Amino acid sequence: MKIFVGIAAMCLMASFATPSLAHDDTAEIKSKAITGEVPLDPNSDVWNDAKYLIVGMGPQNLVAPGLAKGTVSSVKVKSVHNGKDIAFLLEWYDPTEDDTETMMNKFSDAVAMMFPVKPGTEPTYMMGDPDNPVEIIYWKAAWQKDIDKGYQDVRDAYPNYNYDTYPMLNNMIDARGNPIEVKDGEIYKPVAPEDRAINTPIGKYTDAQKGYLPGLAVNNPRSRIDRTKPVEELNAIGFGTLTTEAVEGHANGKGIRSFGYWKIVLTHPLKGEVQDASFIGNNGHFMTAIAVWDGDKGNRGGRKNFSNGGWIPLWLEP
């Protein structure tokens, strides 16, 4: 039953995604040509003159795990470009601000845009296919917080949390509850409360100590403590193939909260690295798709809302 519903829904997607809609004024993102740098600031005046498109969102339920019901109904999109870079402004209503992944049952709000790597190709709308890879620019509120306030850790999630000791830090608690440092089996010196092990940022760990943080030790992108931007660039060729790009590209982003809305800017070079989407040629006609996650509703991975009209035509005004 599940498979039949899936196939029916995919056929529906395919019919929506036909190029006949490409020049429909009501369903196209028009990227306005500007002079000067594309703005990274969601509140920049540059956005005022750009036309917007309201993109309807629906629950991803073609493949499990998914969503039974949508959690974000629409996203407002604007775009500008300057012949070198393209920028998008995405806005949606989300009454709860979810910007932590440092607690086991908390998920982050997030947004992503997907582009075919090769202009003119039409990859499968669901994460691309082996012949037609896609590039995904992924902004996450938790990463924005890492950028704005430093890598979020146990102490940030639980300000009053206490923990006796982390053995690899050689930091222990004496009988009276005061932290001490032990060297070669001898008490080396008492440790000031502010230097207690739980307060030690993992960025200060030695390589040996980082061995106790498995994700970080194997360079999992999720565990990155040296993040410089709140977006990740990824490639995919189908379900379950999402992979962080080995060479970091030049996409960037910035997100802010504004009266219950998320306002996110994503920027991307028109011509990036070889694995990146290109926005050169093809008479200025390209495609994109959008996904939004509401952390409060447990959205993560495939449990997301996506632009339910399939690929959205994107036209770069000359």
Next chain:
Amino acid sequence: MATVRNWQLGRDMEYPYEGNRPKRQITMFFDLNKCIACQTCTMACKTTWTSGKGQEAVFWNNVESKPYGFYPLAWDVKILDILGSQPWSGSTYKGKTIFEDTAMEEKVRGFLPDELDYMSPNLGEDEAIGIQTTEGDYIKGPTHKNWGFYLPRICNHCTYPGCLAACPRKAIYKRQDDGIVLIDQSKCRGYRECVKACPYKKAFYNNTTRVSEKCISCYPKIEKGEMSQCVTNCIGRIRIQAYKSTDLAKIRKNNVADFLVHVRKIALPLYPQFGTEPNNYYIPPIHVDLAYLTQMFGPGVENAIKQYRNAGNDKELLSALILFGNTEKISDTFKYDEKTDEAVSYDAEGKEIVRVPCTEPIYIRKVLNAKSGAFLTNNS
């Protein structure tokens, strides 16, 4: 969905992937009649593997006191409640597993615990059922109906893991050589689908690295032919590890795992009705309410208790049980040596690993220690 054989349920069942049993399966055995909840296993595991930042509330090994102790809170009663009342017919499970009758947007039926559910390991500790309700109850008779027992738990390294089925990134895999289930730490993206799907709640989220982690069955030790930390550190000697045959047509009667599970059928899986074919086996506590034990270990409980009570007469069974905790080397075969009244364990090359007396020799100590002149008694 593929159709796979689950021998613990006595039937075929649905699973998202084709059946692919490992060459052999590492299994762990727990004699629940002997566990005293000293938590030495818990600490052995904790200090070996999960002492890092972000793992503060993570216990790959835990011991909870049943019926009211849990870690995380209410893990088993919650999933039992989600599945609802489900029937067994003899030794065949007629109910639904966590892989069957799922909602369209789910691969596995499960729930994501609350963060606070991990904050009090074994909340409800030592609260026995049938606790005194009126004053003076505890002195009423020579026998009483109160019961409780200790349940040590690690990852079950299931044949059909819920965590593996649920992971959309295929970051979880089961090793062909020993059946150990692992999470690829470089591939996980921290979706916590495994935490939600594992009915035993033995996949955990690391708050600091933001990826999920789980018991690795001490694979560096297993690969060397030694048992896991929680087994070798158990002071009550309630545990043993051995490789179980995965082809039921090739059961070896002289292998500890095959003997306990398939020959004497004294060791039973924990909540087999979940459908994951767990590979930890428990010898049920003989004094506990039968209905409760049947819910927890399936329909084989009565036979298991009968076997256990008869172990004194059943020298072969006694030999298998007496090997628990007496060596850290993984036994391939064992036998009862009639001549010396000993249990003997052998490795895969047939080399003797250990020899344990089935009857402990009795030493009678004299009341007066002639050497020190002290009276060694407190009955004076």
